[in-house]
Amino acid sequence: MSNKPIYVTRPFLPPLEEFIPYLQEIWDNKILSNGGPFHQQLEEALCEFLGVKHIALFTNGTIALVTALQSLRITGEVITTPYSFAATSHSLVWNGIKPVFVDIDPNTFNLDPARIEAAITPQTTAIMPVHCYGHPCDVVAIQKIADNYNLKVIYDAAHAFGVQDAEGSILRHGDLAVLSFHATKVFNTFEGGAIICPDAKSKVRIDQLKNFGFVDEVTVVAPGINGKMSEFNAALGLLQLKHVCLALASRKSIDAIYRENLKDVPGIRCLSRSEEVVANFAYFPILVQPDYPISRDDLYEKLKDNGIHPRRYFYPLISDFPMYRGLPSAQRENLPVATAAAQQVLCLPIYPGLTDDDQRRISQLIAE
Numbered sequence: 001m002s003n004k005p006i007y008v009t010r011p012f013l014p015p016l017e018e019f020i021p022y023l024q025e026i027w028d029n030k031i032l033s034n035g036g037p038f039h040q041q042l043e044e045a046l047c048e049f050l051g052v053k054h055i056a057l058f059t060n061g062t063i064a065l066v067t068a069l070q071s072l073r074i075t076g077e078v079i080t081t082p083y084s085f086a087a088t089s090h091s092l093v094w095n096g097i098k099p100v101f102v103d104i105d106p107n108t109f110n111l112d113p114a115r116i117e118a119a120i121t122p123q124t125t126a127i128m129p130v131h132c133y134g135h136p137c138d139v140v141a142i143q144k145i146a147d148n149y150n151l152k153v154i155y156d157a158a159h160a161f162g163v164q165d166a167e168g169s170i171l172r173h174g175d176l177a178v179l180s181f182h183a184t185k186v187f188n189t190f191e192g193g194a195i196i197c198p199d200a201k202s203k204v205r206i207d208q209l210k211n212f213g214f215v216d217e218v219t220v221v222a223p224g225i226n227g228k229m230s231e232f233n234a235a236l237g238l239l240q241l242k243h244v245c246l247a248l249a250s251r252k253s254i255d256a257i258y259r260e261n262l263k264d265v266p267g268i269r270c271l272s273r274s275e276e277v278v279a280n281f282a283y284f285p286i287l288v289q290p291d292y293p294i295s296r297d298d299l300y301e302k303l304k305d306n307g308i309h310p311r312r313y314f315y316p317l318i319s320d321f322p323m324y325r326g327l328p329s330a331q332r333e334n335l336p337v338a339t340a341a342a343q344q345v346l347c348l349p350i351y352p353g354l355t356d357d358d359q360r361r362i363s364q365l366i367a368e
């Protein structure tokens with residue numbers, strides 16, 4: 001048994017010597033930011049890898065979310081999920097938008113389309129769902145509601161790098177989809193993010209908004225932000241992309257082993273996934289149900305005592321944060337499924353390099 005703590009994720013890093021030539025090139029050509037050669041190459045490489053037409057790179061996923069909302073001029077109220085990372089709702093508040101929380105589906109943990117219509121008011125302008133854990137939302141049902149009520153759809157796709165449904169990348173859905181390339185994600189540029197744009201025109205506007213609103217040297221058309229990805233981060237992305245298929249394959253086998261190890265443990269439920277989906281195995285959530293001998297938090301402490309550090313994604317719910325809990329939609333009676341999920345979920349360590357031995361030990365600690 002190793003004494004090193006095992007975290008829920010460990011960033012994947014290719015050998016350092018493979019990065020040196022990229023650094024040399026940056027040092028030689030002295031272009032550090034503002035859409036330099038690596039930035040351009042990474043946009044092209046990601047479009048090809050992900051199977052999308054247009055992408056705009058960002059300094060992180062949160063600024064990308066904020067900018068996505070700006071680019072579509074979203075105002076008023078936006079329907080979103082409480083079962084996500086803080087940035088989902090925070091990006092609304094940074095635009096002066098009121099989040100309206102709607103409960104999640106008990107099987108997918110994504111926004112429940114059946115509950116969206118009841119939350120629509122004359123102020124509603126958009127829906128911001130999350131492909132939670134990389135499991136695709138019910139994109140067809142959500143789009144139908146959006147079309148009926150003339151709403152925009154912005155997907156927080158921070159977990160969904162590389163995920164495909166039967167017809168291709170799930171990032172093609174909605175008016176815009178936003179990725180995060182944070183260190184903890186399946187594909188990372190240390191810090192980074194992107195917006196998947198449906199057409200060249202929307203990419204032009206988004207590229208202006210992430211660069212202070214500049215159109216050219218003397219023309220500023222909007223109060224844009226500085227959301228540009230640097231050449232250093234873009235170079236990291238190009239290097240990571242060379243290894244991402246191996247990283248995904250490694251995650252897939254870890255996922256399969258957990259499912260096998262835990263399938264007969266009473267009180268532990270692994271989230272199922274759709275057969276039609278090409279998954280990215282970004283997370284391995286389990287539910288610690290009432291018939292498990294100890295509570296979720298006791299299991300969490302027990303694992304920590306043994307050097308394993310799972311995460312309670314997502315607990316607390318966003319709607320329970322002090323800046324949101326006063327909203328009518330944030331009340332727990334409105335969010336029973338999300339409230340129960342937040343009490344039961346535990347995300348187990350999953351990352352390339354997690355050893356078979358460690359995985360066996362984690363499974364045994366849960367099963368014993």
Ligand SMILES: *Cc1c(COP(=O)(O)O)cnc(C)c1O
Pocket residue numbers: 060061062063084085087088130156158159179180181182192193
């Ligand atoms: C990671 C994450 C973000 C934020 O991305 P950053 O790149 O860290 O700013 C947003 N939404 C979700 C669901 C995330 O998991």
